[in-house]
Amino acid sequence: MRLAELSERSGVPLATIKYYLREGLLPPGERISATQARYGEEHLRRLGLARALIQVGRVPVATAREVLRAVDDESLDLSRRLGTAVSSLPPVVREEKAEPVSTSAQQRARELLTALGWEDPHPNDPSHLSLVSAITALESLGYPCEVAHLLPYGRLASELATSDMDLMAEFEGTTRLEAAVALTVLYEPVLLSLRRLAHAREADSRYREPEGG
Amino acid sequence: MRLAELSERSGVPLATIKYYLREGLLPPGERISATQARYGEEHLRRLGLARALIQVGRVPVATAREVLRAVDDESLDLSRRLGTAVSSLPPVVREEKAEPVSTSAQQRARELLTALGWEDPHPNDPSHLSLVSAITALESLGYPCEVAHLLPYGRLASELATSDMDLMAEFEGTTRLEAAVALTVLYEPVLLSLRRLAHAREADSRYREPEGG
DNA sequence: ACCCATTGGAGAGCGGCGCTATCCATGATT
DNA sequence: AATCATGGATAGCGCCGCTCTCCAATGGGT
Structure with a gap:
């Protein structure tokens, strides 16, 4: 054509x-x-x-x-x-536009991934950086983002990933x-x-x- | 200041x-x-x-x-x-940029919401329209988006909403x-x-x- | 074989958006 | 009094996703 x-x-x-x-x-x-x-x-x-x-x-x-x-x-x-x-x-959050990430957000993200059992986080993975940027923004505004509240998000993401991969496998x-x-x-x-x-x-x-x- | x-x-x-x-x-x-x-x-x-x-x-x-x-x-x-x-x-998907929604996507969205027990969907709600637009795109590319696969997304969204509202209530x-x-x-x-x-x-x-x- | 509308290709231009730089009159500061 | 910063307004910039215009080559109808 x-x-x-x-x-x-x-x-x-x-x-x-x-x-x-x-x-x-x-x-x-x-x-x-x-x-x-x-x-x-x-x-x-x-x-x-x-x-x-x-x-x-x-x-x-x-x-x-x-x-x-x-x-x-x-x-x-x-x-x-x-x-x-x-x-x-x-990336979900563009690095150059957000504020530089805070170390407390970095640590929180790491705790979250550990709690999820997601070892071996690549710290330069764009998704990881976006996560840290988003947590930085939440923290800097004084909003709560404890691991306890983030955990459900992570677990649900994990379920979705499994379901998505099953779909892809077809x-x-x-x-x-x-x-x-x-x-x-x-x-x-x-x-x-x-x-x-x-x-x-x-x-x-x-x-x-x-x-x- | x-x-x-x-x-x-x-x-x-x-x-x-x-x-x-x-x-x-x-x-x-x-x-x-x-x-x-x-x-x-x-x-x-x-x-x-x-x-x-x-x-x-x-x-x-x-x-x-x-x-x-x-x-x-x-x-x-x-x-x-x-x-x-x-x-x-x-809106998550801007109306004017996506293709016009398909009726099958509309129906699928409605089935999904019914299956979730979310009655009374406001059909002009921007989020609802975004959902239908996204489903339209998936369908038009020939990718599966059966209610069975969408359901987990909906249930998880519902859990997150509860958790988020608890946080807001503080x-x-x-x-x-x-x-x-x-x-x-x-x-x-x-x-x-x-x-x-x-x-x-x-x-x-x-x-x-x-x-x- | 001839002619012309169509094709694919390339460059410039446009409109929206999120700033950013410039300018200006006023009033704070010393 | 002299200087300088301030807030406000206007215009311009840089990026992006197209969209318009032009052009030589050509294939298709006659």
């Missing part, structure tokens, strides 16, 4: 697809002649994934390129590509990598939305005023 | 504080003379909260204004202010509203970071290569 058809079938504006091609989010089409190129079904799949990462997952375009590049990196075995791809995802080869990226990123809004809905429910049941609400 | 001191104690650049004042994120200082104003401790608290929302929680400045305005809205009782404040938070008056906003927003990165760490752990234990890793 040609660019115009790829655009129609995906719903992504043609100029945007050109931009994604330029940025390396999509592999170039198969050159048919000096001025034409053909695109296949897997371009369509890739485009959908890229679009979802960017628009739903809020992944920056440059980051999406790195993630997708890792998925395709034939020089690595599957498990390494998986690690590279997900660690290329943008895919094979490169599609498993794509699934890992997609499920990691796209279940985040699911989780946050559900948490907010649950908050609203809980607040409503606790503090609802008697008058018609 | 004057602007310069507020800047020093908060670590926020002076020009940025001016900008926040202009945008209405902070109430104006108490005017001492035609060219001077004083700021109190609660300005410092507010500034910290605003900064954390913006930098850690990625809340847009204009949205943070609405949220903080709701916290201060003396014309409403506390429970109403709470509802207004959290519903002013930016605060009184306006500080409870601030706590609600702060805990809603700032525990999101905590949760996402822990999930990603758990993913990495789980993937590692399942797919680790024997050679030194």
Whole structure:
């Protein structure tokens, strides 16, 4: 299929697809002649994934390129590509924007991971740093973030990870990598939305005023 | 305290504080003379909260204004202010950027909420719409999002909400509203970071290569 | 074979956002 | 009185995600 058809079938504006091609989010089409190129079904799949990462997952375009590049990196075995791809995802909290982390937050994070039985924390893992940054922010505002309150979050995260990995295991080869990226990123809004809905429910049941609400 | 001191104690650049004042994120200082104003401790608290929302929680400045305005809205009782404040938070998925929601995703979301026992879903609730948008994206990519897999997410969200509300209940008056906003927003990165760490752990234990890793 | 609309490609431009730098009149400080 | 900092307003910057414009090559209809 040609660019115009790829655009129609995906719903992504043609100029945007050109931009994604330029940025390396999509592999170039198969050159048919000096001025034409053909695109296949897997371009369509890739485009959908890229679009979802960017628009739903809020992944920056440059980051999406790195993630997708890792998925395709034939020089690595599957498990390494998986690690590279997900660690290329943008950090939950961008380091350069948050305040420098506090040592007490670092220690608290370490205690939490220990209590969860998650030994061997890589202290430079972007997710670990994001965790510490978030705890730093909570502490600096004077809000509680004792290990006791964080523990449920960790245990639940652990359950979800197991469930997610079971889901991923149903895919094979490169599609498993794509699934890992997609499920990691796209279940985040699911989780946050559900948490907010649950908050609203809980607040409503606790503090609802008697008058018609 | 004057602007310069507020800047020093908060670590926020002076020009940025001016900008926040202009945008209405902070109430104006108490005017001492035609060219001077004083700021109190609660300005410092507010500034910290605003900064954390913006930098850690990625809340847009204009949205943070609405949220903080709701916290201060003396014309409403506390429970109403709470509802207004959290519903002013930016949606997890921005409507205008994602594809229009699919009806099957809508139905799936409804089934999920029913299965969770969360009756009376407000179908125009921003969090509900975000949930449906995320499910739409997963479906359109061909990834599974059966109620069976979503259910654990919902149940865990419910547990977290209870735990969060217990924490909030320790605060009184306006500080409870601030706590609600702060805990809603700032525990999101905590949760996402822990999930990603758990993913990495789980993937590692399942797919680790024997050679030194 | 001829002609013209279409294609893929490249660069510049745009609009939104979160600041940041500049300027200015006033009044505090010494 | 002289100087300098302050608060306030305006304009500009840098990044990002597109979007617009242009262009040579070409394939398709006749």
